[in-house]
Amino acid sequence: MRQLFHPMSQALALSLSTFFASPTQAQVIADTIYSGGTILTIDDASPRAEALATKDGRILAVGPLADLLAHQGESTRAYDLDGRTMLPGFVDSHGHVVMGGLQALSANLLAPPDGEVTDIASLQEALRRWIADNQDAIDAANLIVGFGYDQSQLAELRHPTKDDLDAVSADVPIIIVHQSGHFGAANSAALAKADITKRTPVPPGGIIRYGDDGEPDGVLEENAFFLALGTLLGGISEEGFKDFARAGAKLWASFGYTTAQEGRATPQVAAIAREVATEGGIDVDVVVYPDVLVDRDFILANRSDTYENGVRIGGAKLTIDGSPQGFTALRDRPYYDPVGSYPPGYAGYASASPEQVVDAIDWAFENDVQILTHANGEGASDMLLAAIDAAEKAHGPADRRPVLIHGQFLREDQVDALQRLDVFPSLFPMHTFYWGDWHRDRTVGPVNAENISPTGWVRQRGMMFGTHHDAPVAFPDSMRVLSATVTRRTRSGDILGPHQRVDVMTALKAMTLWSAYQHFEEDEKGSLEVGKVADFVILSGDPTSVDPEALDSLKVVATIKTDREIYRAKDGPQKARLVPPVGHHVLDVAHAASREN
Incomplete structure (x- = not known):
């Protein structure tokens, strides 16, 4: 691996930076300086940067390398990206870690x-x-x-x-x-x-x-x-469930996620996540959403805006219907050509009654609890939107950020209602790859299949959205999420709804800054800006420069949480190096408490 600084140029840089740096700059010594590759900030004001410096787990400075050398000291680590691309760590818009x-x-x-x-x-x-x-x-x-x-x-x-x-x-x-x-x-x-x-x-x-x-x-x-x-x-021991949590967190990190979600939990699952985090078994942040139909008192007593050992209770989860590819999502019309023994006019069914939906949404709005709602079919989304409309009229507007999870078969008038009611859509464009052909041929037919996961309609209205993998429904494969959102190519090679495609930068925002907004964390995460948490993912290539059809071939080579490497692929970038004082040898050192996979 190449060395970030040549000794002679480094000595000159140290002298010049010391001479020209202001007294304030000279006093703030960076823990790490990242450079040597593409840095995508997801910050519209300055979308690319040459270098980034960190201090105490947060971003200290972003900009030209020459400017950041003012923060270089004897203890500063130089992280050579080695031509790869660094972005904000991915934020899980919906999954079950x-x-x-x-x-x-x-x-x-x-x-x-x-x-x-x-x-x-x-x-x-x-x-x-x-x-x-x-x-x-x-x-x-x-x-x-x-x-x-x-x-x-x-x-x-x-x-x-x-x-x-x-x-x-x-x-x-x-x-x-x-x-x-x-x-x-x-x-x-x-x-x-x-x-x-x-x-x-x-x-x-x-x-x-x-x-x-x-x-x-x-x-x-x-x-x-x-x-x-x-x-x-139930026969699995508590330690067995802890193994689930550890394995899930490790899997998420391997795909570049630094913030994960447990999107439908019981109090017992929440307790397991907390215990494992306290034991140091979870390296990513985890936001937990307990089931609103199970224990509301637990949600009210434990919800928090701050993490404790990397875990917090973010709000509540409601599930209205089931699986579109399995014909259990509640539609507003019959399924197109379902495979199985279904009666004429079969349109799926709800797993929650209308009374339960209205009551749950009203409770969430009354208590200012963020609620995430699983609604796949048009009929389920109708139930959700009616309940939100009634709850907002009853309790008044507030920044509650209710979230629609999935919304596979949304009508365009329902997207208008999402905008009017300020509902954040967390969409599932991975369906276009995994089940796009099935939706076209079996669930909704060739016309309506063009508009599943309608990211294009959402962006036409200037709305933010999140994209998710819903793991373990699919692997938490961030590059598959990105590819599906941009290309909408199915397993058979068909393109499903080209008018619903979005550009790569928009798709990246849906995985970073906008998903951070979904979790009320946009001031802390989602873009590489001064003061935000030093959560990063390093990719094998620049997603804004490769052929869109090659996005799913990009690899996560390292994941960094609060300036600490928590995942490294076998062909990942070199470990950080101490920037040595002039005349000393360069020392190869691993990040404190980093691990190599």
């Missing part, structure tokens, strides 16, 4: 390009391989877990059943989670452990599917699945 560890620690049942499952047989084989490699964990939990199957990507175009899973193991309970997180399939042992029989009452907002013999066939939808999953995971 604690439960994201479930994805990291379970059998990978994803379809290409993220996995190898293409049919029921390859799903079974993936489970068998995972079982062979994880027998100790299986014995401890008496449970086999797989994550990420998607019936739309299986050759059979159906969910696996208990019979398919019994062929893998008839004795040990198996639960596999659909990529959307809204469905699951269980084997006979898991159904027995969860006490699901043909006599089990079907919970409101959920479905238990049955076979021709009248017995449950193993496929569970929405609230029926959530209840069964909770029962089955």
Whole structure:
């Protein structure tokens, strides 16, 4: 690796900077000076910079390297970007970082390009391989877990059943989670452990599917699945759930996220996140949003604008409907051509009643609690917007920043309502890649599929928006999020709704500054400006300079939290170096408490 400063030029620079620096500048010695690559600030006033200096975990100065040398001292570290590109650390607009560890620690049942499952047989084989490699964990939990199957990507175009899973193991309970997180399939042992029989009452907002013999066939939808999953995971120890949190935080950091979200938590999950953070097991910031239908007193007692060991309770989460690709999102019209046994005119269903939605939104507005609401279908968004309109009329305007999560099938009049009601849209353009072809052919049809995740409509109105991965629905792959937002290219190569595409800089703002605004943190994060937190991501190339079709090939090579490296790819930039006094040798040193992966 090349050295940032040549000894002779460095000596001259030190002399000149000492001579010309003001007394104030000379007294403020930087901890680190970053230079040697492209720096994208996401600050419209000065979008690019040659160098950046930090002090005590915050940004001290941004600008020409010659100016920043005034802050150079004997203890200053020089971080050579080595031609790579530095941006603000990504801010997670919506994801589930604690439960994201479930994805990291379970059998990978994803379809290409993220996995190898293409049919029921390859799903079974993936489970068998995972079982062979994880027998100790299986014995401890008496449970086999797989994550990420998607019936739309299986050759059979159906969910696996208990019979398919019994062929893998008839004795040990198996639960596999659909990529959307809204469905699951269980084997006979898991159904027995969860006490699901043909006599089990079907919970409101959920479905238990049955076979021709009248017995449950193993496929569970929405609230029926959530209840069964909770029962089955109940055998996992507290330390096991802590492992989820640690693995999730590490996974997020590997994709450049310095602020993560746990987007639907119970008080118990929030407590686990706090414990792990206190133990030093989470290097990123985590904003937790407990379920508003579970424990409102907990939310009121614990919400905070400040982090404690990197974790804070940001507000509340409400879920109105389910999965668009799974046909459980609540539409305002029938699904186009759904695959399965659906009645004529089937339009999905709500997992929360209209009364629950109105009550939850009214409570949030009355108590000035930020509320994030999962609404995918047009019918669900209608419920949300009506409730927000009524709550604002009842309690008056305030800077509450309610957030619509997903909004896959928004109508254009609903985007107008989002603007009028000051609702922040956190959209899911990764759907254009993963399920764009499915939406075109099965869920909404070729005309309406052009407008899923309508970032173009939002920008036409001058609105900010966030983009997300909803991990563990997909990997928290920041470059896949960026690519999908800019290109809207599907797995088959189709471009879905070219008029909804946005430029690269707009897409980057949705992952940084605007997502920071969503979390009330725009004064602290999201752009490289003096005084903000020193959270950075270093990419293998400049996303504003590469061919948009190559955005998904860019790699995160390092992630830096408060000026401390928390992730480094094997081919990442050189470690920071101490800037030596004249006449001394250059010492290679790692950042304090940094780790190399």
